[in-house]
Amino acid sequence: MAITAANQLELLQTAEAVAREKMIDPDLVIQAMEESLARAAKSRYGAEMDIRVSIDRKTGKATFTRVRTVVADEELENYQAELTVEQAKQYMENPQVGDEIVDEVPPVDLGRIAAQSAKQVILQKVREAERDRQYEEFKDRVGTILNGVVKREEYGNIIVDIGRGEAILRRNEKIGRESYRPNDRIRAYVKDVRRETRGPQVFLSRTDPQFMAELFKMEVPEIYDGIIEIKAVARDPGSRAKIGVISHDSSIDPVGACVGMRGSRVQAVVGELQGEKIDIIPWNEDQATFLVNALQPAEVSKVVIDEEAQKIEVVVPDEQLSLAIGRRGQNVRLASQLTGLDIDILTEAEESARRQAEFAERTKLFVDALDLDEFFAQLLVAEGFTSLEEVAYVDMDELLSIEGVDESTAEELQARARDVIEEQNRKALEAARELGVEDSLIAFEGLTPQMVEALAQDGIKTLEDFATCADWELAGGWTTVDGQRVKDDGLLEKFDVSLEEAQTLIMTARIQLGWVDPSELEADEAEGDELEGAEENEEEAEA
Template sequence: MNLELIQALEDLEEDKGIPKEMLLDALKAALKSAYKKNFGSSQNVNIEIDEELGRVEVYADKEVVEEVSNPNLEISLAEAKDKEPDCELGDTVSVRATPENFGRIAAQTAKQVVIQRIREAERDIVYEEFINREGDILTGIVQRHHKDNVVIDLGKTEAILIPPEQIPNEAYEANERIKIYIVEVQKTTKGPNILVSRTHPGLLKRLFELEVPEIHDGIVEIKGVAREAGFRSKLAVASREPDIDAIGACVGPNGMRVQAVVSELNGEKVDIIEWSENPARLIANSLSPAEVIGVDIDEEEQVAQVVVPDHQLSLAIGKEGQNARLAAKLTGWKIDIKSESQLDEDTGIELQEEVDAEVDSDFDFTEIDLSE
């Protein structure tokens, strides 16, 4: 040990933000362990570091006794009084016990401790930075593929894009820049484990926040998101100012804003609908682009029966039920869709994959005027 080490600790405090006292405490603990390992584990020792001289000293705590039976733990009264004249039997005296070659051990231990603490501090700094970014969006660079996972370079660390969080049929080329959503940050002994996603609904929400100033400024609010990544999504928006068109703001001039989001998601279709506190209106809007004639809602069961023109039935349901499924996710309601002709039938009506009971001819539903 020497003054260069003390200076190095001070430099680390300034450059890395690692407190010198924390490093000194860690160094003392490591030196104490090294001493016990090399010179006797039974002794109760303390380590003292002279910061002015850069010198390390080992002191053993020994009990003052009349007759010494264990020299590692005991000291005679006469010998103890040479060190501390006021001591008495039963007292504890600190005796210098620094071995001749302890300087070499101290130097090696100090190097190991400093390196370890630097690594831990850097990991903690990265963790603290990214734990505050959970639920946020970042741009990363595709680093490499590891089995089915994609490793993303985030600058100070790497993130893992696992298969369930990858958009179906999306290729990830090395050095490609992509936007990712931070799902979770876990603290591990090897550093932060950052789980990211390209399929999370939050990614769609954050992308619109980046592209639409009205959303960023809080004028337009995203009320709900439903997504089947890589295929189609629905976004419900509302304006907090009556003279601002929420849908128009999200679409942007000539569709530029929504197209920027679609391009980032490699062509994923996005339906932007107007939010409404009226469940019937919201359900009708959610089935866009299909035209809805009426909606009958059962608030207790959270079920809605929707009537559409005959020629709009397949559009309302969507390919493999996708449009109706996304509408249900967006609104939180179970949605059964009927055509006008089905409504007039007296027998059971097959809706998607379920069979409803007989429908009365005086079926009562809320008419929706979509021209409003």
């Protein structure tokens, strides 16, 4: 297959046709042809030669050239593509390192194998250009909804024609058991667009929570205009969903606007989601109020929030338990996703039993430690006293406010409590010293003898050991593992040491040891305050 005058123009026509079909730049196709012809020429003239091909964009004439680069004498390696300054003098005047000598060589006659190889190079380049064009076109459409036509199914994955390219809807992104046939119309959410070495680059989803949010944006003009905002979405695809909405206009009811006249708006979304039941919930800044709304239709008696642990306890009437949990835990699971909190649901009977157990435990503590009768111990617990420290160091007036407690009784109570605490401290110090704790840790301000003993039992026996601890190691915390929140027990957690207190203790130890310069710490804090102030000013300016 020699490139003669007869088929020069055909090269350009072929490039135009391929570019038109694949919707890419014709110049990219011609560049692919130039590269494929150059590769075929190298197989004829020698792989070490630098053969280049240039196709005239107007006439289609292909020019074959051999390029040799001028290099320094000691750098000469490839005698076919390089030459020294001295050798170059016979081709040009005053040659310099880096100059190129270009000689035209006769066009090659492509054999069957070379022609096939050239065809493969062209096809590969065209595919790469097509993928780049598709990526550039769709990369900014992540987070939007696309309409397409089903082309085929591959191993449960749906290949969708989206006009100027293809997208893939993986089988785990389909709702329930929905199935599609070729030429069915489909609407899906663009979850991701990324460069792939082969295959589709646009990844679709019909199970993503934001798919439902975008559908509501299409059906509810107030959401599109920003009057109503979708604050949170949780879905069990194909079964049930919850969506939290808030109105920025007090005259517009967010729930009513999303439901629409006779449910027309929400039904349009439900129809697209294969009959998925949707609970539309008014969003509230108060977590407890929002959670009560999120657990609808169940009634909630009481809510207790543990902000540090990001957990929440909900107490419901006994007969409401199954309704609050939902079928296979669906209702409470969706409410948990919506609020971002771990939710424990208790019945009123379970909560009452737990409170009684706590009451009995504290009563026994006061009976055993302070040598009180059961009635008097119960009276202390009923007044809100939970520990010996509270009894020992509380203001005298709080004890005198208890019915039947006079000044001498209050003094006796506090004296007994202090004696017990001192004895506990003495025993804890003895145990800590037996474990090898150094005086530097015992004398460290902020740690009680019981805390020092607990640290020693875990191998922390010096101030240096303590200073290397992380705050969560002392106060405890929560870690997310495989989507589940896992509790990390802290060494001092049973002493109610918070994360902030742990940070302060560790930093104080590091300052005492000279590991941290207090002046640098103050400068960092001041810089942080300035940045925070600047951010607040920007937010106010934007508002």
